[in-house]
Amino acid sequence: MKKIIRNLRLVWLFTTTNWQTHSQNRIGAISWIINGAITPMLMMSIWLVVGNRQQLSMNSSQIVTYYLLTIIVSRITGSWSLYKIGGLVRSGDFSNTLIKPFSYLIEILSHTLGVKLLRLISLAPVIAMLAFVLKDSLILNVSLTTGLLLALSLIMGFLIKFFWSNLLGLLTFWLGEYQSVDNLDSLLGQTLSGELIPLALAPPLLQFLISYTPYRFIISFPIELALGQTTTHRIIEGFLIGGLYLSLLFLLNKIIYRAGLRKYGAYGH
Amino acid sequence: MAYPQDFLLWSAVDLLWSIINILFFRILLLNLPNISGWTFNQIIIPLGFVHLIGAFVWGVMYSNMKELARDVNKGNLDLYLSKPANSQFLLSTRYLDFNLLPSVVVGSFLLWYGFSINNISSPSSLLIVLIALISGVGIAYSLYFMSVTTSLWANRLQNIQDLFPNTLDFAKYPSEIFPVVTRFIFNTILPFALIGYLPANILLGKASSWLLLSFLATALIFVYISHLFWNFALRHYSSASS
Numbered sequence: 001m002k003k004i005i006r007n008l009r010l011v012w013l014f015t016t017t018n019w020q021t022h023s024q025n026r027i028g029a030i031s032w033i034i035n036g037a038i039t040p041m042l043m044m045s046i047w048l049v050v051g052n053r054q055q056l057s058m059n060s061s062q063i064v065t066y067y068l069l070t071i072i073v074s075r076i077t078g079s080w081s082l083y084k085i086g087g088l089v090r091s092g093d094f095s096n097t098l099i100k101p102f103s104y105l106i107e108i109l110s111h112t113l114g115v116k117l118l119r120l121i122s123l124a125p126v127i128a129m130l131a132f133v134l135k136d137s138l139i140l141n142v143s144l145t146t147g148l149l150l151a152l153s154l155i156m157g158f159l160i161k162f163f164w165s166n167l168l169g170l171l172t173f174w175l176g177e178y179q180s181v182d183n184l185d186s187l188l189g190q191t192l193s194g195e196l197i198p199l200a201l202a203p204p205l206l207q208f209l210i211s212y213t214p215y216r217f218i219i220s221f222p223i224e225l226a227l228g229q230t231t232t233h234r235i236i237e238g239f240l241i242g243g244l245y246l247s248l249l250f251l252l253n254k255i256i257y258r259a260g261l262r263k264y265g266a267y268g269h
Numbered sequence: 270m271a272y273p274q275d276f277l278l279w280s281a282v283d284l285l286w287s288i289i290n291i292l293f294f295r296i297l298l299l300n301l302p303n304i305s306g307w308t309f310n311q312i313i314i315p316l317g318f319v320h321l322i323g324a325f326v327w328g329v330m331y332s333n334m335k336e337l338a339r340d341v342n343k344g345n346l347d348l349y350l351s352k353p354a355n356s357q358f359l360l361s362t363r364y365l366d367f368n369l370l371p372s373v374v375v376g377s378f379l380l381w382y383g384f385s386i387n388n389i390s391s392p393s394s395l396l397i398v399l400i401a402l403i404s405g406v407g408i409a410y411s412l413y414f415m416s417v418t419t420s421l422w423a424n425r426l427q428n429i430q431d432l433f434p435n436t437l438d439f440a441k442y443p444s445e446i447f448p449v450v451t452r453f454i455f456n457t458i459l460p461f462a463l464i465g466y467l468p469a470n471i472l473l474g475k476a477s478s479w480l481l482l483s484f485l486a487t488a489l490i491f492v493y494i495s496h497l498f499w500n501f502a503l504r505h506y507s508s509a510s511s
Contacts, residue, residue, distance in 0.1 A: 031429045038435045042442070046297065046304075049446045054300050176272045179368075180279035187282055191289055203296060 010106050011113070018114025029122035036078070037126075039195055040070040047201065057200045062227065064137040066198050068130060069223045074195065075123055077157035077218045078116075081108045082185060085169030086178025094264065105166070105253075112162065142226060149235065153222040156242045160217045163249035170253070173260030188213075194220030200229060214245045280371035287375045290316060290441065305445035310386045311473060315465030317379030319440045322405045322464055324376055326413060326434050328369020333361050334417045335430040341420045344508050357499045361414060389472055400481050401468030407488030408460055409437070411495035418495075421502040440464040460487060 044067035051060055058066065085108065088094040097104035131138060142150065168185055172178045190196050191206075192215035199210050199220050210216050221238050224230040230238070291313070298309045337360050340346045349356050380398065384390070413433040420429050436459070444452045444462035455462040463484055470476035 030423075031432050035428060035431055035435050038438065042438055045447055045451075046442060049304065050297055050301065175275050175278070177275035180275045180282060183279065184282045184285075187286055187289065196289075196293060197296065203299075206296075 007102065007106055010102055011110050014107060014110030015114045015117075018111050019118055021114075029119045032119055033075075033123050033126055036075050037071050039190065040067040040074075043067055043070075043196060047198075058198060061137045061139045063198075064134050065139050065227060066223055068127070068134060068138065069226055070195055070219055071130075072123070072127055073154065073157070073219050073222050074193075075120065076116075076154050077161050077222070079112050079158065079162040079165040081112060081162055082165040082169040082178060082182055084108050084111065085166060086172040086181070089169070089172040089260075089264065090176070090178065092265075098261075108166065109162065140226065141228070146225060146228070150222055150225050152239070153217070153225055153242070156239070156246060157217045157219075157222055160214050160242060160246055160249060163246065163253055164214055166253055167249060167256060170256045170260045173263045189215055189218065192216065193218045194223065199224065212241065214242075214249070217242045217245065276368065279368045283368075283371040284375060287316075287320065287379065305443040307443050310383075311469065313379055314383035314387065314389075314469040314472060315443075316441060317376050317381075317383050318401060318405060318465040318468055319437065320372060320376030320379055321402060322409050322440070323434070323437060324369040324372030325406050326409055326437060327372065328366045330361070330410065330413050331430065331434065332364035332366050334413060334433075336360075336363060337417050338420045338429050341506070346506060347508050350503070350506075356503075357414070357496060361410070383469075384472075387473060393478075394472055397468060397471055397478065397481060400485055401471075404481075404484045404488035405464045405468075407485075407492050408464060409433075411488075411491035412459060414495045415498050418499055418502045421506045437461065437464075440466075460491075463487065 044063060047056070047058075047063045047067075048060055050056065051058070051063060056063075085094070085104075088097065094104070097107060100107070165185070168181050169178060171181050175181065192210055192213045194202075194210055194216065197206060199207060199216075202210060210220055217238075221242065224238075225235065294304075294309055294312050294316075297304060302308065304312075337346075340349070340360075346360075349359050352359060384394065416433045417429055439455060439459075440461040443466055444455045447455065452462070467476065467480060467484055471478055471481055
């Protein structure tokens, strides 16, 4: 218990430090916001065109709301720990984390949280503007219970993405590089998280894949909750599967980290 | 190529991206004869063009632009500015990534396949492909370089080097699917619509071959604008790092 409290204090300390450091450069968030909005806006345009010409299981309001939420949810749950860890291993600077009296995860998590909170504040006016422009097409009716479940799903989604991203970053111990793994992660993420094709519009095989891979919890699951597109049974099932993935990823992180350290040459390039 | 596993994984992922792109259009067109007048078979041709331009963007440009943004952030740009050569050229040609090879193979295959299913066999089509690729590369280079050049004002823009490769996705879709204003932008200010769909229109006989010359002229103008923009931006470069 003492260790957990100490770690939480460290996370808080580093998060606030990162917040202060990065708040000097708030304009840096612009490209982060645009990057995250490109695919959802593009997909929204495409599905609206398709929806105008054939009957889909989502109407145009649901499509617009879905992709606006995609921009928000993907930014909340996103994590760049793959880059962070991959970069440290590649350059040999990972050695610095090994001599510190706390886990490297605390540093990575704090950096992610500090920068993310700052960026989310920058994202807020953009979302408000988009919501105002698209207000006639938006449908969102979130009750208190749904709101709480949504918040829980977002925290779960972030942690799944964080540990998944960490795990992929740790592969740099073996591969020496991380760009290809990042590319693979983007590919799977876009396809299986519901960013390209919402679960409701996906063909059966893709629906099955989206439903049972960890990527669903990064985008699709929270939006399904927000849009009320799911049943109580599916919500319970979703939280159970998500929790299982989270435990599994946490365990795998520990195993792969130990194995990776044995492989680590610390020479950098 | 120093990391063979990474290269092999990159190749596999690149192939998977292509398959996903094609499958995505297949899903979109499951119950529709066409999307904005483009059938599934016809869409393979612009996809081939965009893939080849993407190979240039990722293989030739990406590492250079990433390094440029980093140099601006660290204040290391001065070294290149003091050399007796064109700084824009130097900064654009420092690295060449062999990760582009799988994309070139896949893009070429898509073009070949698109040609064969659309019965395009005239010898002049090869010339059209060549001019279209040169023009597409010119436009992609200029837009990408100008987007990263903005970091000279802001000093530190998070992942600015990822912005253009992401927006290149717009080139995969016919501009007719977008609202009028967006369509206008993609045909003029950010001419993504020209990269894949204009040459495909010409090859399929939907547009006059003369438009290819305007495409080439547009590319030249954009390269020149990127040069002017670079020189203008340099006046705002402070050499300060962060």
